Amino acid sequence: MPSTTSPFRDGLLASLPIVMGYLPISFSFGVAATRAGFGALDAFALSLIIYAGASQFLALALLASGAPVLVAAFTLIAMNLRHLLYGPALMRAAGSKAARRHAWAWAWGLTDEVFGQALGALARGQRFSEPYMFGLGLGAYAAWVSGTVAGAFAGGGELDAWPALGAGLGFMLPALFLALLLSILSRRQLPVIAVAGLATIAGTLAISATAGILLGMLAGALTGLLGR
Amino acid sequence: MTWDLLVVAVLAGAANWVFRALPILARTDRTVAGGWLERVLASTGPAAIATLFVASILPTLSPDVLRLLPAVTGTLAVLVAYLVRRSVVLAALCGAAVHGITVWLVA
Numbered sequence: 001m002p003s004t005t006s007p008f009r010d011g012l013l014a015s016l017p018i019v020m021g022y023l024p025i026s027f028s029f030g031v032a033a034t035r036a037g038f039g040a041l042d043a044f045a046l047s048l049i050i051y052a053g054a055s056q057f058l059a060l061a062l063l064a065s066g067a068p069v070l071v072a073a074f075t076l077i078a079m080n081l082r083h084l085l086y087g088p089a090l091m092r093a094a095g096s097k098a099a100r101r102h103a104w105a106w107a108w109g110l111t112d113e114v115f116g117q118a119l120g121a122l123a124r125g126q127r128f129s130e131p132y133m134f135g136l137g138l139g140a141y142a143a144w145v146s147g148t149v150a151g152a153f154a155g156g157g158e159l160d161a162w163p164a165l166g167a168g169l170g171f172m173l174p175a176l177f178l179a180l181l182l183s184i185l186s187r188r189q190l191p192v193i194a195v196a197g198l199a200t201i202a203g204t205l206a207i208s209a210t211a212g213i214l215l216g217m218l219a220g221a222l223t224g225l226l227g228r
Numbered sequence: 229m230t231w232d233l234l235v236v237a238v239l240a241g242a243a244n245w246v247f248r249a250l251p252i253l254a255r256t257d258r259t260v261a262g263g264w265l266e267r268v269l270a271s272t273g274p275a276a277i278a279t280l281f282v283a284s285i286l287p288t289l290s291p292d293v294l295r296l297l298p299a300v301t302g303t304l305a306v307l308v309a310y311l312v313r314r315s316v317v318l319a320a321l322c323g324a325a326v327h328g329i330t331v332w333l334v335a
Contacts, residue, residue: 009285016317017316017317017320021320021324042233045234050240050244059236063232076236080240084246085245085251087249087256088252089254090273100253103252104253107252107253108245115273116273121316123273125316164329165273167328168324168327169324169328171302173280174281174299174303175305175306175321175323177277177280177281177284177285178285179306179323180277180281180316180322181277182276182310182319183310183314184273196279197278198279199279216279217276217279223275224268224271224272225267
């Protein structure tokens with residue numbers, strides 16, 4: 001997806017909104033970990049090894065409540081099943097000749113936001129590039145891990161003195177997703193987008209935020225299957 | 229660090245890597261070409277982004293107009309910035325900035 005001579009740098013630049021969105025969230029995770037009785041090293045390890053926001057917060061709750069190890073692990077694994085579809089969906093958009101030699105490494109960084117940003121770039125006509133994926137993923141990963149460590153050492157309250165800054169950073173991810181949605185918007189995908197959005201609202205209100213996300217993705221994907 | 233935490237982290241992290249990398253390495257997108265699964269995959273991206281937008285904006289919504297206002301101005305800023313510049317990065321940064329400024333103004 002390069003637009004300059006350095007696709008890696010393009011990827012890093014494209015990760016900027018993700019970085020700014022991840023920092024306050026991962027900072028909050030570091031704070032939550034220390035408040036739940038874990039050390040800075042524990043928080044760092046969870047972010048470094050799991051690298052999945054919502055399931056890390058759930059991990060704190062499960063581990064702090066003394067849930068059995070296997071129950072906790074399988075609960076977290078079930079939360080991230082949606083990631084199974086990201087790689088194939090991205091590579092389908094990238095085209096059959098897209099390189100994937102180093103996918104074993106860059107695919108580790110294929111979070112919701114990185115997937116969305118990469119797919120949006122392809123939808124805007126950019127060419128797929130593994131260095132771009134490394135740049136995009138590395139920026140986001142570094143922000144997530146460093147934000148966690150900062151939060152674990154700070155112990156919380158730092159952004160309380162700057163509510164406008166905290167609110168702005170907190171709105172970064174919704175703003176990014178909306179911009180990505182606009183970038184891939186097409187008449188053909190409107191039913192998919194509408195059904196996914198409505199199913200997310202219904203699932204969130206009726207069950208939970210996690211269920212809403214799973215239902216939204218599933219309903220949207222099935223709408224695409226039935227609609228053509 | 230406890231062994232329980234490390235075991236949970238390693239199991240969940242290994243599963244995450246499998247979910248994210250293995251379907252790419254196994255070339256599942258090629259094996260499903262032309263089939264119903266290809267149509268599902270083609271819709272997965274837009275469905276995922278729409279879902280994540282709705283899931284992330286829902287907690288910011290409130291019946292209180294003053295609390296709702298930053299989400300409205302932030303959303304409008306993203307729409308306008310994207311329509312003007314067609315840049316995802318710029319639109320996201322504008323939306324977050326306008327949201328933060330609105331919070332500061334109504335505080």
